[in-house]
Amino acid sequence: MIDRILVRYGDLTLKGRNKKSFINICLQRIRERVPEGKVKYIKSHNRLYIILNGEDPDAVIRALDTVPGLAGYARVIRCEKSIDSIVAASGKLLNRFKKPRTMKVETKRTDKSFPLTSQEISIKVASLVLSHHENLSADVHHPDITLNVEVRKDDAYVYVDFTQGLRGFPVGTMGKGITLLSGGIDSPVAAYLAMVKGIETDLLHFESTPLTSIESSQKVIDLAKKLSAYGIKRSIRLHMVPFVELHQTLLEMVPEPYHITIMRRMMMRIAERFAEQDHTPVLINGESIGQVASQTLDSMKVAEAVTSLPVLRPLAVMEKNDISAIARKIGTYKISVRPFEDCCAIYVPSSPVTHPRNYYAERYERLFDYEPLIETAIANIKTLTLSPESDIQLDVAGLTVREALETGE
Ligand code: ATP
Ligand code: MG
Numbered sequence: 357m358i359d360r361i362l363v364r365y366g367d368l369t370l371k372g373r374n375k376k377s378f379i380n381i382c383l384q385r386i387r388e389r390v391p392e393g394k395v396k397y398i399k400s401h402n403r404l405y406i407i408l409n410g411e412d413p414d415a416v417i418r419a420l421d422t423v424p425g426l427a428g429y430a431r432v433i434r435c436e437k438s439i440d441s442i443v444a445a446s447g448k449l450l451n452r453f454k455k456p457r458t459m460k461v462e463t464k465r466t467d468k469s470f471p472l473t474s475q476e477i478s479i480k481v482a483s484l485v486l487s488h489h490e491n492l493s494a495d496v497h498h499p500d501i502t503l504n505v506e507v508r509k510d511d512a513y514v515y516v517d518f519t520q521g522l523r524g525f526p527v528g529t530m531g532k533g534i535t536l537l538s539g540g541i542d543s544p545v546a547a548y549l550a551m552v553k554g555i556e557t558d559l560l561h562f563e564s565t566p567l568t569s570i571e572s573s574q575k576v577i578d579l580a581k582k583l584s585a586y587g588i589k590r591s592i593r594l595h596m597v598p599f600v601e602l603h604q605t606l607l608e609m610v611p612e613p614y615h616i617t618i619m620r621r622m623m624m625r626i627a628e629r630f631a632e633q634d635h636t637p638v639l640i641n642g643e644s645i646g647q648v649a650s651q652t653l654d655s656m657k658v659a660e661a662v663t664s665l666p667v668l669r670p671l672a673v674m675e676k677n678d679i680s681a682i683a684r685k686i687g688t689y690k691i692s693v694r695p696f697e698d699c700c701a702i703y704v705p706s707s708p709v710t711h712p713r714n715y716y717a718e719r720y721e722r723l724f725d726y727e728p729l730i731e732t733a734i735a736n737i738k739t740l741t742l743s744p745e746s747d748i749q750l751d752v753a754g755l756t757v758r759e760a761l762e763t764g765e
Contacts, residue, residue, distance in 0.1 A: 366427040389419035426521030437512040458495035525554030539575040543642030544688040549670040562599035571696040620659035
């Protein structure tokens, strides 16, 4: 039966002299999910073989689905290098296709002493396989299924197609970022896309309990748990910033159309200072141009004016439907659509400014002394290190997140 998984690395094979270290980190990320013990790892050129030794191939594949940097993987049957064995192994792989499909065979022959050429092997295997499977037919140009045969020095490998991996780069190879995580649909997707590009990201959430409900903070914890599946050692750090005082003060002091603008600038200031303490060079958020009134280019400019760090916006030009499709794939969508709103959604001004200006933002910020509020918020950040299995329930109504976390300690 299936005895190994063949793994192909993605773009990282293009990384020239860094290739070796990229591959090693990728392997490390895989080992964190599928520990060596029963399974064994064999490295070979741009590939990796995971020898299953009886482990469930589907469980291994599910783990690989959370590792950026992989182009794809296939379930492999190893057999004797004879046409009969290859055909028998192919039959086992093809049995699961019950509906009519087209197929072709592709052969690679590293053992040049094998009596048939690659093409001859393909033709022979195809004709025998097709004669045994009446729902399969040949199509060498656009087949539904490609059956791969590799004739090697000591044995042969047979596998059907590749499951596409996440591609991108292994998490951690592109440095660190901090993602501003709300309870919405977008920012978890932004964090995920940054991770797929190799960025190790922490999550920063501004919570305004009891102005907002504790359930909205629970959402953020549950979202972070989903994202942790892709993180280094299947974990992620979520920093909860107590934002309520600053939030309440700005709601009182700032003219309504500028509420969101000033709130964003306060978030940026806190995020920047936190990032500097943490030696993190970039911020990431879930803004998408034009999605809501506050996500105009002018708003982005005015929010970003208070930080010297680059702000990555992986979703800037994406369509909402495409963002939601990714959210569904990574399991965050259902959590994000729970009905509890975070600070941005709950106090939306009736006519937010869509083209804010720095001049006014600065003027309104002079109306109150925000500096000590920022200091206090940063000093009271609570950090949680989460994994997919973490069990944190903030189910104590009426408490702030801080109090709820402390009662659970
Ligand atoms: P999302 O679906 O991510 O909430 P959104 O479309 O609702 O995004 P906004 O509410 O305008 O957009 O927020 C824009 C971005 O600001 C978010 O994607 C997120 O990165 C950040 N953000 C908003 N609220 C918070 C919060 N309470 N804590 C941390 N970051 C936040
Ligand atoms: Mg939101």
